[in-house]
Amino acid sequence: GDSVTQMEGPVTLSEEAFLTINCTYTATGYPSLFWYVQYPGEGLQLLLKATKADDKGSNKGFEATYRKETTSFHLEKGSVQVSDSAVYFCALSGMDSSYKLIFGSGTRLLVRP
Amino acid sequence: DAGITQSPRHKVTETGTPVTLRCHQTENHRYMYWYRQDPGHGLRLIHYSYGVKDTDKGEVSDGYSVSRSKTEDFLLTLESATSSQTSVYFCAIRPSGQANYGYTFGSGTRLTVV
Numbered sequence: 001g002d003s004v005t006q007m008e009g010p011v012t013l014s015e016e017a018f019l020t021i022n023c024t025y026t027a028t029g030y031p032s033l034f035w036y037v038q039y040p041g042e043g044l045q046l047l048l049k050a051t052k053a054d055d056k057g058s059n060k061g062f063e064a065t066y067r068k069e070t071t072s073f074h075l076e077k078g079s080v081q082v083s084d085s086a087v088y089f090c091a092l093s094g095m096d097s098s099y100k101l102i103f104g105s106g107t108r109l110l111v112r113p
Numbered sequence: 114d115a116g117i118t119q120s121p122r123h124k125v126t127e128t129g130t131p132v133t134l135r136c137h138q139t140e141n142h143r144y145m146y147w148y149r150q151d152p153g154h155g156l157r158l159i160h161y162s163y164g165v166k167d168t169d170k171g172e173v174s175d176g177y178s179v180s181r182s183k184t185e186d187f188l189l190t191l192e193s194a195t196s197s198q199t200s201v202y203f204c205a206i207r208p209s210g211q212a213n214y215g216y217t218f219g220s221g222t223r224l225t226v227v
Binding site for chain 2: 004032034036042043044045046049051089093097098099100101103104105106
């Protein structure tokens with residue numbers, strides 16, 4: 001079945017460092033891909049999405065490109081801030097009638113001043 | 114801001130008791146979902162609904178039931194709570210049966226079964 005694999009965390013960076021969180025997926029067809037962010041004590045918020053191959057999603061300085069050839073959707077940011085500390089989830093939307101999202105296990109990011 | 118609210122936000126209950134969690138939306142979205150979040154597992158789908166009285170199971174549905182008698186409300190019931198059901202439960206909604214729509218999540222319910 002469809003699945004999403006994310007890099008293990010926590011990822012600890014200093015402020016202004018470059019961020020990459022790896023995400024790869026297994027799916028039939030052409031799923032839509034998403035990154036969600038969860039701040040402590042809150043629900044998940046949509047960060048960005050891409051719906052077809054080579055699309056780049058972007059928001060708040062974060063970017064991810066839908067790479068069908070490598071089945072990847074890595075999250076990047078050029079300069080992280082302390083306020084970016086959160087848990088990041090990669091997800092795909094399956095093509096069956098439930099339209100459910102399938103999530104990776106999440107990657108915790110800690111940014112130190 | 115949300116057109117989606119969950120209640121209660123926190124609950125402690127005893128093993129063997131029934132528990133009902135509520136998800137309420139004001140967005141008139143067709144699809145509603147219940148997930149549980151556990152360390153190392155991300156979010157796992159329990160049940161979902163694609164319309165009033167139309168529900169189906171997710172990957173971890175054992176021990177849970179759901180009901181949707183109105184568009185705006187989706188209830189999750191733990192029939193006889195067990196310690197393995199201690200978790201954070203999230204409800205989510207989406208407007209359409211198209212794969213490129215993301216979800217809007219509620220703030221979650223932290224359930225502890227003692």
